[in-house]
Amino acid sequence: MIKLEHVSKTYEAGVQAITDVNLHIRPGEFVFIIGATGSGKSTIIKLLQKELTPTHGKIIVNGRDIAKITRKQIPKFRRNIGVVFQNFRLLPDRNVYENVAFAMRVVEAPKREIKKKVPQMLSLVGLAHKYRSLPKQLSGGEQQRVAIARALVNEPKILLADEPTGNLDNQHAWEIMRLLEEINERGTTVVVVTHNMDFVRQMNKRVITIKKGVVVSDEQVEEASDAD
């Protein structure tokens, strides 16, 4: 599903973001990538979406070597990857329904499919009753649930969540984590980048620890130690 072989990324300014990273995430896995700010976690997420190109190494996503994906093929490639961000990144001038439907419109889904799937997705994240609300009328947790619905509505095989609970209080953060777990149980591969050790310790998932751009541990843990 996701394979990184000897992947390094050096930014134009000469900053070495990750060095010789090797990873293999299988279909249906739930994986935490943990590490301090600037450790290279987000670089990995960006590389997986082909937002960035690796300086060295090979990346395979959904069976495709992403170095061989042309500029024209990027949109289709990205449709199989859902993304959730720390700051939700919802469209502030559109309501909940429109924000989720937006993802389907972008991939040019038929109208009737949009009408059918958006309510289903909103039910899954528990926001069917708030479909008319604007993002500013929702709590942080609710906004993140809308973002998750948007990421999943096109049924991607992989969900990448970059610090999805970073802007949430503990209770809402746990709600989001449980939702991600539920999504994973339905078959979607979930990769969560976080520095919140509480979830990592309590959720009993695979944890990949990155320190200064290098993978320092990769284990199924009951209790993981902090990277820094």
Add this chain to the structure above:
Amino acid sequence: MRISTFLYNVRQGFANIWRNKMFSLASVATMTACIFLFGVFYSLGVNFGSMVKSAEENVAVTVFFEEGISESETETIGREIQSRDEVDHVVYVSADDAWDYMIDDFFGGNEELAASFADDNPMKNSANYEVYLKDVSRQEALVEYIKGIPGVRKVNQSEMAANILTDFNRLIIYIFAGIIIILVAVAAFLISNTITVGISVRKEEIAIMKLIGAKDTFVRQPFIVEGIAIGLIGSLVPLLLLYLVYGGIVRYVSEHFNLLSSMMEFVPVNDVFRVLVPVSLILGVGIGFVGSRVTLKRHLKV
């Protein structure tokens, strides 16, 4: 692309205009001003052109024949002149016609004096062809050609009139073209600015679209629609204004300035708009389309 997706993007284009009200309004206003000025200059140009054309139609080259030339030779000369490309039409003026014109022009009210010439036509060697041209700028070349035809004694031309009209025509075309180029550049620049603002306002939305898997065309289409819509509105408004203003001016001048309206004839409003409407619409929509395309290429790396 699905029709529903296309329609969604069209709606988004109009939504962009609404979200960007002030800039859109400024662009529409500028486009309106540009197309309005274009229309004004076009109307002036068409009317000047029409005046020049009617003045040109009255400029003729007069061709006199050798003494004692036969009628058939005269006809041959006439046919040869008429066959020339630049010649509009040729009028034969016989010696008697020439004398009649002379009587009218110089002896008007003094017929007795004219009668004193009795049967002796003083214009007997003045039979001629009046040659009217399609384009006076080609008068000199034609005169040279006619001078070389056997049997032609003399060719009279109004070189100055031809030169003035040719120069005037050229001047109008240059001024007209210069003004249009400036107006088009200003309008394109302003549309480009509006699209640039639209892109920066919607930067986040565009980034999300790209991450979700939107194709380039999907991202670009609303901006193209926005540019075209601004161009379209910005050309329809001035066309309506021009229609009212032009019609009003023509009516006002014909009602209040008898002397002016007897000297010149305005080109009818429908004749002006038959060309002005499609040209303005193509110009407006074209500037909108090209302006937004160029801006997208520069600012939107999708």
